[in-house]
Every structure is written in structure tokens, then in C-alpha cells.
Amino acid sequence: MTSTENVLPTGSSADVVGFQTADPHRPDVVVTARSTDDVVAAVRHAHAHDLPVAVHATGHGHTVGRVGGVVVATGAMRGVTVDPVTRTARVEAGARSEDVVAAAAEHGLAPLSGSFPGVGVVGYTLGGGLGLLGREFGWASDRLRAVEIVLADGSVVRVADGELFAALRGGRPSVGIVTAVEIGLVPVRTVVGGGLFLDAGDADAVLPVLHRIASGAPESLGVSLGVVPVPPLDVVPAPIRGRTVLHVRLVDTDGAVAWAADEALRAAAPVLLGGLRELPWTESGSIFAEPEVPHAYEGTNVLVGDLSVAALAGVVAAARAASVGCVVDVRRLGGALARPAGPDAVSFRDAGWIVRVLSSTDGCPASDVRAAHGSVLAPVADAALGRMVGFVYGASPVDPAELHEPAVADLLARVRAEYDPAGRFA
Ligand SMILES: Cc1cc2nc3c(=O)[nH]c(=O)nc-3n(C[C@H](O)[C@H](O)[C@H](O)COP(=O)(O)OP(=O)(O)OC[C@H]3O[C@@H](n4cnc5c(N)ncnc54)[C@H](O)[C@@H]3O)c2cc1C
Numbered sequence: 157m158t159s160t161e162n163v164l165p166t167g168s169s170a171d172v173v174g175f176q177t178a179d180p181h182r183p184d185v186v187v188t189a190r191s192t193d194d195v196v197a198a199v200r201h202a203h204a205h206d207l208p209v210a211v212h213a214t215g216h217g218h219t220v221g222r223v224g225g226v227v228v229a230t231g232a233m234r235g236v237t238v239d240p241v242t243r244t245a246r247v248e249a250g251a252r253s254e255d256v257v258a259a260a261a262e263h264g265l266a267p268l269s270g271s272f273p274g275v276g277v278v279g280y281t282l283g284g285g286l287g288l289l290g291r292e293f294g295w296a297s298d299r300l301r302a303v304e305i306v307l308a309d310g311s312v313v314r315v316a317d318g319e320l321f322a323a324l325r326g327g328r329p330s331v332g333i334v335t336a337v338e339i340g341l342v343p344v345r346t347v348v349g350g351g352l353f354l355d356a357g358d359a360d361a362v363l364p365v366l367h368r369i370a371s372g373a374p375e376s377l378g379v380s381l382g383v384v385p386v387p388p389l390d391v392v393p394a395p396i397r398g399r400t401v402l403h404v405r406l407v408d409t410d411g412a413v414a415w416a417a418d419e420a421l422r423a424a425a426p427v428l429l430g431g432l433r434e435l436p437w438t439e440s441g442s443i444f445a446e447p448e449v450p451h452a453y454e455g456t457n458v459l460v461g462d463l464s465v466a467a468l469a470g471v472v473a474a475a476r477a478a479s480v481g482c483v484v485d486v487r488r489l490g491g492a493l494a495r496p497a498g499p500d501a502v503s504f505r506d507a508g509w510i511v512r513v514l515s516s517t518d519g520c521p522a523s524d525v526r527a528a529h530g531s532v533l534a535p536v537a538d539a540a541l542g543r544m545v546g547f548v549y550g551a552s553p554v555d556p557a558e559l560h561e562p563a564v565a566d567l568l569a570r571v572r573a574e575y576d577p578a579g580r581f582a
Pocket of ligand 1: 174175211214217230269270271272275276277278280281282283287288330332333334335546547
């Protein structure tokens with residue numbers, strides 16, 4: 157037995173099951189980390205025994221389960237420290253979006269957080285991080301200031317420049333376990349935002365209006381369209397129960413533009429439920445109002461340069477016609493998302509839109525789900541630039557060449573060759 161095994165804080169398999177319940181990790185060793193030292197012990201153990209290593213934070217981005225080796229659970233490392241003077245936060249590996257949102261709000265600041273408060277900040281940021289305020293402030297990884305990471309040999313480094321740092325800014329290179337990130341915050345306390353639910357049967361009237369709003373939006377306005385088959389359950393509000401709905405999500409740091417959009421949408425078709433309000437950023441999770449119940453799911457996406465009204469309508473129609481329940485999320489990109497903020501690994505910055513599709517796989521064959529996802533994305537397939545790594549879920553097949561532009565793929569290959577030549581984190 158090596159000395160590292162004496163201090164290895166082993167955990168249980170329950171520590172590496174999270175939001176995604178399909179195909180959980182089945183490692184030889186679970187390490188439940190509470191500190192950087194614990195992560196170092198785990199990586200040294202793997203190094204000494206020539207074992208592969210994976211990391212689990214919340215499980216939101218879980219793809220396929222690791223069989224054997226070491227899985228490090230970081231969920232207990234949720235520390236967040238805010239420096240209001242430099243407008244930065246140091247965020248530990250297991251912290252969730254809601255942790256940073258709450259800590260930053262005490263100083264009138266906000267992180268570039270995404271739609272769901274429970275998502276892990278590190279996994280989100282390493283994959284780019286498409287936040288609700290992205291059109292105004294860029295990708296979350298654009299505000300990554302420094303990364304503390306345990307490398308394959310167990311060494312701990314803090315990087316704030318160079319190729320490794322560039323690869324970590326949106327490329328999720330899997331060359332070590334990040335123990336903390338330092339991120340920039342923005343001075344946002346409140347926004348005008350919310351979600352409007354309309355009947356999908358009114359798509360012909362709603363989609364041209366929504367497309368016009370999104371296409372001409374100033375950078376202060378974030379626009380997303382969900383297509384959601386709402387289950388016929390008593391817990392669901394009666395106006396949308398059992399219907400397929402269009403869920404238009406708006407968020408605006410200015411305010412006036414969102415209210416104008418709200419008026420135009422209400423003139424197009426009846427709003428069944430929901431609406432806008434001025435809300436503190438601590439309640440920004442209410443804009444998408446995604447369900448918090450862990451489940452098994454697969455999902456994929458395409459980034460497209462342009463999206464015509466006809467293609468958008470095709471996506472919505474295909475989702476409604478699919479034999480498997482498909483949740484669609486179409487988000488307008490552009491604005492600051494298109495502008496690089498230094499060397500990084502974000503690909504396809506010129507994408508104007510992202511089209512995502514997601515389905516539960518509980519009791520549903522994966523082949524049916526993949527066929528349905530293929531039909532939903534077919535109307536935009538010809539315009540696809542690539543796919544975003546953070547929005548590929550479960551065992552959904554993806555060609556690695558679709559995730560990165562060639563220059564980014566080269567950068568990631570160089571970084572992997574230098575920092576993880578044995579492929580311990582691959
Ligand atoms: C309901 C929901 C809403 C979402 N909304 C958004 C959104 O608005 N915008 C957006 O961009 N994304 C969003 N995502 C996607 C999310 O950003 C990714 O799934 C992200 O990978 C989740 O990270 P995690 O740590 O929570 O998940 P995990 O499944 O625990 O981790 C996912 C991966 O992140 C990497 N990772 C995590 N921690 C570390 C670490 N310490 N060191 C090295 N690598 C690490 C690993 O590759 C790991 O496999 C959403 C996902 C869900 C399920």
C-alpha cells in the first residue's frame with residue numbers, strides 16, 4: 157500500500173450519481189473530495205496504480221458511465237469567495253451556479269450564469285458557458301481569470317495564461333481536475349425577465365414575431381424559445397396541463413426592449429400563463445423554470461450561422477410530430493458571444509443561434525430518441541457549424557470533430573500531449 161492510500165477519502169457510489177441518472181459511473185474507487193489535498197491524493201493514487209480518472213460535480217453534464225478506475229466527486233467543495241473591488245469570485249470545484257449568484261448578489265454583482273441554478277460552475281465554464289446575459293457580456297469562459305488544477309502527476313498549478321489556460325477557456329480539455337476557478341462578475345442586480353407560455357398550435361402566428369424580436373434584438377436582450385410537451389399532471393398549472401407549449405424566455409438588463417417584445421407576442425396569440433417582471437438576479441432561475449427532478453436523458457444540439465423563420469417552424473413542427481417527447485430550446489446568440497476576449501477554445505463564435513433537443517430516456521429506447529432528435533434537427537442540419545460540448549447529454553453520439561474548429565482541436569491536442577500524455581483523464 158502506498159502512503160497516498162492511507163489518506164484517500166473514499167466515498168460511495170451514491171456520491172457519483174447526480175442529475176443525470178442514466179448509466180452512472182461504476183469506478184473501482186470513489187474519492188469524495190473536500191479539499192485540494194483530497195483531489196491530489198486521488199490523482200496520485202490513480203498515477204501509482206495506472207488507473208484512469210474522471211470527475212463528477214453535479215452530474216448535469218454526465219455522458220457515459222466510467223467503469224473501473226477512479227472517479228472524484230467534487231460536490232462537497234462548494235466554497236465561493238467574492239472580491240467586490242476586482243469584481244471577481246473564487247469558486248471551488250463543486251459550487252453550483254446558485255452558490256455564486258447568492259454570494260455575488262451581496263455585492264450587487266452577478267456571474268454569467270445559465271438557465272439552471274443547480275448546474276456546476278466549473279463544468280459549465282470549462283464548456284464555454286452560455287449564460288442568460290451572454291449576448292451582452294459574452295461566454296462565461298470569456299470571464300475566466302485563473303484556474304487551479306491538479307494535473308496527471310498530482311502536481312497543483314494555478315494558470316492564468318498560456319496554452320493550458322486557453323484550452324480551459326471553453327475547450328474542456330480533460331487534462332486534470334480543476335479545484336477552483338476565478339471568474340469575473342458583472343454589475344447586474346436586477347433584470348426584466350420571465351417566460352411566456354403560448355399554445356404550440358399558435359406557432360404560425362407566434363414564430364415570425366419571435367424571430368423578428370430575436371433577429372433585431374439589442375445585446376441587452378436574451379431570447380430563447382422552448383417547445384415543451386407538458387405532461388397532463390395535476391401539479392402542472394391548468395392552462396398548460398397536457399398541452400405542447402411554446403415557452404418564450406426573455407431577459408433584459410435594459411427592460412424597455414423586453415416589455416416591447418412582450419407586447420408584440422401578446423398581440424400575436426393568447427398567452428396561456430406567465431409573463432415578465434423585474435426580478436433580482438438571485439431569481440433568474442425562474443426565467444426558464446426548468447424542473448429540478450433528476451432523471452435519465454439524452455440531448456444534443458447544433459450551432460447555426462443563420463436561422464430562417466421557415467427552418468425555425470420546421471424544428472417546432474418536427475418536435476410536435478415526434479413519436480418521443482422532445483423538449484426543444486432555441487437560443488439567439490450573437491452580440492458579445494461573437495467577440496473573442498483573448499486566447500481561448502470557444503468554437504463557432506459566429507453562430508447566430510443554437511438549436512437544442514432533449515428527451516427523457518426513462519422507458520424509451522435510445523434508438524427512438526436519436527431518430528426523433530435527428531428529425532427535429534433536420535431542418536437546420538444543412539446550416540450546422542458544429543455542436544456545443546456542454547449541451548451533449550447522455551450517450552448521444554457525437555463526432556469529436558463537430559465540437560471544435562480545427563485550430564481549437566489542434567490546441568487541445570497539444571495541451572493533452574503535454575499535460576496528460578498517458579490519457580489518464582481522456
Ligand atoms: C437543466 C440544465 C440546464 C443547463 N443550462 C445551461 C445553460 O444555460 N448554459 C450552458 O452553457 N450550459 C447549460 N447546461 C449544461 C451544463 O453547463 C453542462 O452540462 C456542464 O457540463 C455541467 O457541469 P456540471 O459540473 O454541473 O456537471 P457534471 O456532469 O458533474 O460534469 C460535467 C463535465 O464537466 C467537466 N468537469 C466538471 N467538473 C470538473 C472539474 N472539477 N475539473 C475538470 N472537469 C470538470 C467534466 O468533463 C465532467 O464530465 C445545462 C444543463 C442542464 C442539465
